[in-house]
Amino acid sequence: MPKAFMFIIMAIFLACTGQAVAGCERTAMTTARTEVYSEAPVFVTGKGWMFGSTVTTLPKGTAIRVCDEKKIGVLFDKRTWFWIEYALGAEEGNGWIFSGRTDLSHLTAPAARKVAASVGFYLIPAAHAQGVDDGMPGETGTSNLTATIVYSLAFLAIILGMVAKTVYDMLGDGRSFVLSDVLRNLVRSFVVAPITYLAFLQFGQFSVVSDANVIVGICFAFQNGFFWQTVLERPSPAAAAAV
Incomplete structure (x- = not known):
């Protein structure tokens, strides 16, 4: 009985840790200089778009891991935001970034996915499809x-x-x-x-x-x-x- 109990606990532990790793297995690269926010943006009537505090600013070409995504906006005006993990030298952290300034096109390559799953961050080839920056909410010049x-x-x-x-x-x-x-x-x-x-x-x-x-x-x-x-x-x- 104790061995069976320990086996069940081990199976649950492995399942939980596997989900945690799988949650951030998608990788991408920033296609422009972009801010990382502590919270996803929220539209408040009378005030406009409210953002969380700025965690850091990622330069163009920074490799990131995508852990989650959320549609922000109403009805047919929704933009996707990513909850990501990043590494800038010795600095590591996480936060929300606008998906329009990232590139996920390399995910279509099975080899790239295999490398990403095994080593996490990796160098992405310079030749890649640019992400579509349709304008971050609240940004000057962007239709609200x-x-x-x-x-x-x-x-x-x-x-x-x-x-x-x-x-x-x-x-x-x-x-x-x-x-x-x-x-x-x-x-x-x-x-x-x-x-x-x-x-x-x-x-x-x-x-x-x-x-x-x-x-x-x-x-x-x-x-x-x-x-x-x-x-x-x-x-x-x-x-x-x-x-």
């Missing part, structure tokens, strides 16, 4: 489609919230559904929406880590529109006289 998507959906949700409040009040008061009233309140919503939108950006900051966060943000913006309509609504003269 994530911000456009988030802010546009939030603005639309605020307006819909204001219109929904109007329809809700009409149904609650037993009034008939009049198209002219709805259109009039829609125009009012467009006039008031920028004020509510500015308040939403200043005080309703939230982090966009996944598409689910976008849905939560849209619901929050809708809620702001629904209740700001109540705050900004002036009482009618008849109601004011009754008070």
